[in-house]
Structure formats: C-alpha cells, structure tokens
Amino acid sequence: MSFVTVPLPAPAATAARSRVAVADAPVAARSRVAVVAGHVVLAALALFSVFPVYWMIATALRRPEDALSQSPVPWPVSLENVAYVWRAIPIDAMLVNTFGMAAVLAGAQLLIAVLAAYAFAMWSFPGSALLQFLFVGSWLVPFQVTMIPNYLLVSQLGLLGTVGGVVIPQLSGAFAVLLMMQHMRAFPRELIDAAHMDGRSSWATLWTIVIPNMKPALAALGIMGFISAWNEYLWPSLVMRQSDALIQVGVRAFLGAEGNNWGATMAAAGMATVPVLLIYIFLQRYVVDAFVRSGLK
Template sequence: MAFVTVDAPVRVTSSPSGIDARVVGDQPVAARSRGRVVTGHVLLALLAAVSVFPVYWMFATAFRRPEDALSASLIPWSPTLENFKYVWETIPMASMLANTFGMAAVMAVSQLLVAVLAAYAFARWNFFGKQLLFLLFVGSWLVPFQVTMIPNYLLISQMGLLNTVAGVVIPNLCGAFGVLLLRQHMEAFPHELLDASVMDGQSSWATLWKVVLPNMKPALAALGIMLFISAWNEYLWPSLVLRQSDALVQIGIRSFMGAEGNNWGAVMAASGLACLPIFLIYLFLQRYVVDAFVRSGLK
C-alpha cells in the first residue's frame, strides 16, 4: 500500500498593485515567511537576554553599596564606585592585569604559530603516517586536563618553575584545538594559488607567509581571540602552580573569598575589571570573527 502526500493547493492572486502573490492554503507565502522571521528574532532576543543577564548582574552587584551586595533588585539604586576603589587599593590590580595579559598573549601566539605550521603541513602534503599523526592530535585534544595535570606539575617542579608565570605558560605553548580548526580552513584554500606560487619559484615557507596567511586573516584573528580568551580564563592550572595571590588576576579575585565570609561586591568588581580587556579585544576584532565563520561555509 502506497501513501501519497498532497501539498496544500497553491494559487496565484493579484494584489492591488498588479503583482501576483503566491498563496498556500489560505495564507500568503510572504506572510508565513515574515511570521517565521519574527519568531526567530524573538527567540534570538530571548537567548541573548539570558546570555547577557549574568554579565549585567555582575556589574549591577559591583556598583551596589557593600551593604547592599546581596540585594535582589535588578537596578542598583544609588550606584557607587566603593567596590572598585576597595579592589584597586587592596590588591595590585594593574600589575595582575598586566601579568595576565602577558601570559595569555604568549600562550595564544605560541599556540597560533604551532597551529599554523602543523595545519599547513597536514593540508599541503601527503606523507607516511599522516592520518595516524592527525588522530594523535585529536586524541590529545580529547584527553581531559585532569589526566595530564599531575605529570605536568611534576615536570614543572623538577624544572624549578613552581610559583612562576613561566610554569603556567610552558605546558600550554601548544595545543591541538588550533590545529584542528586551521586544518579545515587550509584544506579549503584554493590549490591553484599554491601551484602558481610554486611555479613562480617560491619555497613552501615563502608560500605560507606570502600567499596563505595574508588570505586567512579572519580565521587567524578568530582563532587568536579564542585562544587568548581561553588562556585568560584559565584558573585551575595557575592556582596549582602559583602560590602568590597577586600574580594573576584570577588568583587575586580569590583573595576576596575566605572562611570568614565572601565580599561579593569586591568579587564582582574585580571580575568586572578582569572582563574589560576581553570586551575591548572582541569589540575591535569582532568583524574578523564574524567573517571567519561566514567564510568557513564558503568554498
């Protein structure tokens, strides 16, 4: 027995302006499309509000008076800068932000450089053990940090780098995430341009820096931002390596939380100051992020 699906009848009607309009059932197609667009925008607006609300609540609590830190009011009445002043006077916020920025920048640049070289090799050449080596990269990305945490800690201890920023940076100089992302972009890169560069007498190294990378600025910027944010938000590993509470901003925020009580106003103020560099970086480079995701779907 066969089932036959019959679509809703489509008829063409003339509008007052003389333009024909398609009608499915009793509802015009254009009206249905507009309804779907409006519904989609409403859902996106709700999701955006849910995502932004924790950030708003953080700054709202930071601008409240210390005695009103636990207030449930959505709007901080009588906003004050007392919490920010207290944080700035209690901990060396400027030096911690500078140390954290330097740590995140070194980690992001080193991982980006390794990702560029490894992804170019995987996308450009065929060599013995290529698939196995790529699977090892994927496997290293899937291994939880808790598995490698103790071996890395012992290695850093034997190198005498405990309680130093270098001990935080060295185990994170390379990562598999960047290799996986850039490999897809480089495989989609036109091979005609690579062949033309070889015919012009350019070496593989020159082709990478003069042909490939200038045409991959959006992808590199997007990856660089993600690597920088990931390094900036790192907390567990720095808290294990560093014993000084004034070395990085993530460790400094912890000083406002103790057994005798938590100063939530100061915690939110310090967290807000720690978020500002990320906001500024994304504000200036957001067009590269959007362009990278748009180009990733184009051939």
C-alpha cells in the same frame, strides 16, 4: 463572412495568478510568524546570557552593606567596592601580567597551529594520518586527566609559582591545529603550484602566499586563544603560589574562610572582563569572517 470567437487567455491567467496569490498568502503569513518567533527566542536567549554580567556589574556598584540585596537596580550607586579592590590588590599589575601571559599563549598556539596545519594539509608523508588522529585524540582528552602529569612536569622543571609554568604546558592547542587545517585544505592549490613554479620554497610560500590570504582565520584563532587563556582559572590557580601575579588568581583573594566579600569580588571580576571585552568588540568581525568564509578574501 463568418467570425470565430476565440476566448482571451487574460482572464484565465489573472484567475490563476489570484489563486496562486491566495495559496501563497498563508505561507507568507507563516514565514512572518516564524521570523517573529525566532527573534523573540533569540532576544530571550540574549537576555538570559547577559543577565549574569548585568548582575555582576550591579553587585559591584552597590554599597558594601547592600552586596546581597536582591534589588535589580543598584541604588544608591556606590564605587566603594571598586576603590577597595584598587587598594587591596595590585590589580593593574595583575592585568598587565595576565595580558602578557594570554598574548604569549595565543601567539605560540597560532604559530604552532600554522606550521602543523600547513604540513598536514599540503604534504603527504608516512604517518600523517596517525599524527592527525593523535591531535584529535589529544583534543578529546579532558584537562582533568592531564592536569596531574603537567603539574608534576612543571614542578620538576622548577616553574611552580611562575608565569612560565602556566604558559609552557599550553603552548600547543589541538583545536587550533584542527581549525587551521580546515582552512589550509580549502586554500587553492593552484596558487601553491604557481609559487613553486616561480622557484619559491615551501617556507616562502607559506609566509608570502598562504598567510596573507588567511588573515580572518588567523585573527579569529588568535582572538579565541587570547580569550581562552585570559579566562583560564583552574590551571593558573594550581601553578601560581602568589595571588598578586595573575588576575584569575587575584580575584579569589576576596573569598576566604572568614567570609566572602561579594561586592569586591564582583568589582574585581568586572574589571577583569573589560580588556577582553574591548578586544572582542573591536575585532569580532574577524571571528565572523573566519567561520562563514573559507579564509580567503
């Protein structure tokens, strides 16, 4: 009887796995280094972005005579600038007026964007490509180009010095229409066809089928519109003749030819950022959902 010796494959397989592990080790190490380097860069960018806000708060909390101090820590801490702002200007009324103005602008832009995007995305009609091109073109035109015509229009309407003069030229936003158009085009057409087969009109389909399934996109657009309107300075400063109507115009009351009260300016600017900061903190997940998803749950 003869025996044939057959080599076992286990040691060869083990050796092959060990060679693969050795080859993958540098790759894994490089990936960890890349992750650490990425976090370091993100942390540096975050600090760079947050530092102006910190310096605004630090300047607001210094004593008035220490407003130009270069110390990174405001010490001793003082609330004199905040108290002076409350006495000097009606900042509570300014915040209320600005909130109302921003809410109206955000709501109007959202409504117009929904209606226009629904028409562009769901219907095919003569001239739709041209209209879409005009919307895109209006978004690319700088505000400085349309500023003078809008100012003349507001003046002829007798709206200078009123909140309506600030709101009316900005009721429609091309960016809002384009953003909603992308989400509308990603909406399943099967749901639209099923709604039409059930006898629903296009208007009913929009408000009962499309809108309820696009809450993240609508919330994100509303938040961005509100923040944009809240932070707008140039146009309100041109239209408003009174400095006690909107917070954007009221902040400049502490800047004058006689001198700039930087402590009060920073205190007023800090109080102006609180409402919009709170809104973004509590609703930021909708902004994330709108950009990483197609608008559908």
